[in-house]
Amino acid sequence: MTAPLPPALPALRDQLLDPTGGLVYHLRAARHRRRLWAPFHAAVADWLAGWQPPRAHLAIVGPNAGYALPDGFLARFERVTALEPDPLARWLLRRRPDAARLRFDRLDCLRDADGLARLADRFPDAAILFSNVLGQVSAPAADWATPIARHLAGRPWASYHDAISTAVPPARSTPCSLPDAAALPDVLARFWDGGELPLADHATFGLGGPGPRRYAVWPIAPGRWHLVEWVARPAG
Template sequence: MTASLPPLRNHLLHPSGGLVYHLRALRHRHGLWAGFHHTVAGWLNSWQPRRRQLVLVGPNAGHALPAGFLARFDEVVALEPDPLARGWLARRPDAGRLRFVALDCLAGPEGLALLAAAFPEAAILFSNVLGQVPAPGGSWSDLLRRQLEMLPWASYHDVASTERAPQCTTPITLDGGDDLDATLARFWHGGRLTVNDHETFQLGGQGPFSYVPWQIIPGRWQLVEWTCRDGQPRPEAQA
């Protein structure tokens, strides 16, 4: 079934990473990014998918993955197009069970279904990629609901980006009752806010959802969302 997925092409420049991102990581990972990385570590520590195989989709060099995370799994498969990122990821101390597969599950409308068929025993982690890559038809929420219904998956991803600094940077978890404007207002209080919508708000369509602002560079902020699913079908799908 893996042969049905298109090959993942090597590249050094990409919306979700590449050379610019590596330079930013080297400069900011111990400063501007430290709080965000701490929050991601907490999200991943709480995520216990009860699978021994992990598929990482778009992990880049794993800058945000906490130390020891990969060692939680018997096998880790990474789908990463950046050769520099692959080399960096492979040198992590916890990467002894890591292998790379050149399959592009984000390129076509059936890509996630093919991914699920190729790795039916895996948990899937989308590592800050879905907010950077447009959904190939429909929306990522719809594709995830339909095509990864039976697999545990998790994602942290950009929801919106802006040049205005938030008044609140404390992570919060919401049940999904707020719309995007109300969610943004929990961090940016009053005044005019111009944002770039990454079309990933409330990914998967069912809460809870966790959020934290991330200052990616001076003068640029992202609102990052975390969501996960346990891989159980919806009641209507069981009927």
């Protein structure tokens, strides 16, 4: 079921070649999720097990098909609303055993600088989870941290997102937790040995302002690794 959207609000357009998913991603998932991705998915399951927002409604932005969401996660909430542009991902997500309370919404909350304000207004009672999407979609302004601080400060939200990606294999892959004072070089040193590391910066490191963060390495494909950051903030 998809909730109707007022004409004044920007709507998601169906995309099978979306930068956060699409056919290439589904093919990767079919090939790698059971083995190569399994340690990273275990880290996500651990993060989500510890995130217990005091809300009965979850709004989840960019869940794709829910490949990284542990079994039973959606059933923790009385209502779940997903914002997902990939029609194949929506088809797969609604077929999860824990998706009985799931509905879809067409709001495009990542298109422009006012998107997160519209997200907060449309779902005033919801905890919000950004499901590995913010590091894939460029921020409409200078960064994602500013609109999040402005529009989501009064509610519980969480995000796991790509901080950097690289073709250099990590020396270590054990997930870690670090205080808010940790700089990016300190985090990278937990996984990669010293020396210059060629990387792509996804412009999300330190999202959410002061507070602890957690990190894990995701081998998204052979020869490509992402450093994923987890941030969770309570209601203000």
